[in-house]
Amino acid sequence: MELLLAPLELVFMQRALAIGVVVAVVCAVLSCFMTLKGWALMGDAVSHAVLPGVVIAYALGLPFALGAFVFGVGSVGVIGVIKQHTRVKEDTVIGLVFTGFFALGLVLISKIRSSVDLTHILFGNLLGITDADLVQTVVISLVCLVLLLVLRRDLLLFCFDPSHARSIGLNTGALHYLLLTLVSLTAVAGLQTVGIILVVAMLVTPGATAYLLTDRFDRMTILAVLSAVSATVLGIYASYWLDASTAGCIVVVQTLQFLLVMVLAPRHGLLARRRL
Amino acid sequence: MASAERQPDRGATAAGQAPGIAVDNLTVGYNGRPAVVDVSLELSSGSICALVGMNGSGKSTLFKALMGFLQPSRGRIRIAGCDLRQARRRQLVAYVPQSEQVDWDFPIRVWDVVMMGRYGSMGPLRWPSADDRRQVQRALERVDLWDLRERQIGSLSGGQRKRAFLARALAQGGQVLLLDEPFSGVDIGTERLIIDLLIERRDQGATVLLATHDLESVPSFCDRVVLINRTVLAYGDTSEVFTQANLLRTFTLAAPPAPNS
Numbered sequence: 001m002e003l004l005l006a007p008l009e010l011v012f013m014q015r016a017l018a019i020g021v022v023v024a025v026v027c028a029v030l031s032c033f034m035t036l037k038g039w040a041l042m043g044d045a046v047s048h049a050v051l052p053g054v055v056i057a058y059a060l061g062l063p064f065a066l067g068a069f070v071f072g073v074g075s076v077g078v079i080g081v082i083k084q085h086t087r088v089k090e091d092t093v094i095g096l097v098f099t100g101f102f103a104l105g106l107v108l109i110s111k112i113r114s115s116v117d118l119t120h121i122l123f124g125n126l127l128g129i130t131d132a133d134l135v136q137t138v139v140i141s142l143v144c145l146v147l148l149l150v151l152r153r154d155l156l157l158f159c160f161d162p163s164h165a166r167s168i169g170l171n172t173g174a175l176h177y178l179l180l181t182l183v184s185l186t187a188v189a190g191l192q193t194v195g196i197i198l199v200v201a202m203l204v205t206p207g208a209t210a211y212l213l214t215d216r217f218d219r220m221t222i223l224a225v226l227s228a229v230s231a232t233v234l235g236i237y238a239s240y241w242l243d244a245s246t247a248g249c250i251v252v253v254q255t256l257q258f259l260l261v262m263v264l265a266p267r268h269g270l271l272a273r274r275r276l
Numbered sequence: 277m278a279s280a281e282r283q284p285d286r287g288a289t290a291a292g293q294a295p296g297i298a299v300d301n302l303t304v305g306y307n308g309r310p311a312v313v314d315v316s317l318e319l320s321s322g323s324i325c326a327l328v329g330m331n332g333s334g335k336s337t338l339f340k341a342l343m344g345f346l347q348p349s350r351g352r353i354r355i356a357g358c359d360l361r362q363a364r365r366r367q368l369v370a371y372v373p374q375s376e377q378v379d380w381d382f383p384i385r386v387w388d389v390v391m392m393g394r395y396g397s398m399g400p401l402r403w404p405s406a407d408d409r410r411q412v413q414r415a416l417e418r419v420d421l422w423d424l425r426e427r428q429i430g431s432l433s434g435g436q437r438k439r440a441f442l443a444r445a446l447a448q449g450g451q452v453l454l455l456d457e458p459f460s461g462v463d464i465g466t467e468r469l470i471i472d473l474l475i476e477r478r479d480q481g482a483t484v485l486l487a488t489h490d491l492e493s494v495p496s497f498c499d500r501v502v503l504i505n506r507t508v509l510a511y512g513d514t515s516e517v518f519t520q521a522n523l524l525r526t527f528t529l530a531a532p533p534a535p536n537s
């Protein structure tokens with residue numbers, strides 16, 4: 001008990017846990033749509049492509065959500081244009097574009113050496129988060145969460161059967177870009193906790209874990225949230241006890257959760273499938 | 277909002293006077309390459325029409341055009357007298373997809389799939405009303421899936437899956453019903469059920485257009501037939517158009533020697 005409570009008396013641990021949980025919830029809900037839509041690679045691309053936008057926004061004193069939005073959605077636009085006008089296959093284009101954007105971000109960081117710390121952006125800085133970052137992250141997370149909850153039925157239909165969605169008058173183009181925007185924004189929120197490199201884990205793993213546990217979307221969302229939140233809390237504690245990378249600990253716990261579920265899940269787990 | 281016009285069937289409304297589907301000189305394709313050229317059709321309300329042609333003959337393209345997914349390079353489509361945007365808003369066109377286009381592992385129940393047919397008539401939050409629930413129940417009962425409503429969609433058999441999507445179209449209540457290969461991979465009982473259902477919808481004034489490879493069943497319930505190979509080869513009453521000679525033309529014209537069955 002002492003082991004659990006002692007860290008809670010530290011202000012930086014309280015903040016880390018609070019913000020970590022908020023980000024985990026948003027990422028988890030979004031991850032359900034990402035796994036069902038098959039957008040893991042897209043999520044990886046967008047979250048990396050956001051980097052130059054964040055750096056430019058920092059340099060100009062703008063909210064970094066704005067920069068992230070422009071470059072996140074912009075990268076998808078660039079991917080679309082290149083795919084349409086060349087014979088190069090889509091996954092190649094995605095790989096090419098997001099690394100290009102990411103590299104541009106690295107160059108910008110090294111040239112615009114303001115208050116931006118490269119390692120914090122790349123690997124997160126949960127234990128040393130500033131007040132301004134905290135406010136922005138919470139605002140972004142709440143906006144994304146509200147949008148996801150309000151539009152979840154439309155988004156679900158869009159993932160399941162876009163043709164039907166269109167045929168009954170839903171604006172699927174808008175839903176497509178909305179989902180991409182949400183990825184860009186949550187990437188910025190996740191940047192605070194696990195950093196840009198690992199944020200895709202937050203956007204994919206909880207959804208994948210939950211997907212193996214249930215055949216109902218509502219339950220999948222709840223399970224994904226539980227998984228992401230528990231992994232975040234455990235990860236933060238682990239990083240405190242072990243004095244190890246916070247981002248690394250969170251994602252390792254998430255991955256272990258997935259592996260456990262993959263083997264043991266009641267119906268879709270490896271053991272259950274064996275028995276059938 | 278669209279909810280004011282929830283019940284557009286029965287053919288008694290002003291829109292019901294216009295043909296269910298009117299296609300006028302339609303040329304449409306992908307990236308400027310036409311897949312369907314110069315198609316003209318007029319399907320009156322209260323009729324069932326079979327769309328018959330080889331793979332790649334333009335059936336899917338025509339369906340996509342009818343749903344407004346492709347911008348025609350020439351020509352015009354009207355659904356019950358409305359342009360396609362209006363038709364979508366009013367929930368006039370219900371589409372039953374091919375089984376291959378569906379992700380059967382999706383974590384969604386039969387009930388949820390059918391409820392999606394009602395989304396277009398709901399408010400922006402998609403909260404189902406008592407009426408929405410009633411329509412979904414009625415549709416599920418009509419296709420004999422009420423007892424399986426809690427099941428995950430992929431746990432159904434081929435015929436049941438097809439019926440679930442048909443129920444979604446029923447719940448939507450569209451005046452025009454588009455079906456892509458409704459009989460592929462279904463048992464004989466389901467085929468019978470689907471045919472009865474289509475006849476019922478026709479008698480209620482709906483316009484039914486189905487793409488099918490199941491040629492044997494066509495004369496038994498289709499009033500009209502369209503034979504297509506990039507353009508309309510023949511079109512009219514089943515008894516006149518659905519002939520050996522026409523079919524031979526449809527399935528051999530400019531085709532590789534071994535057409536897909």
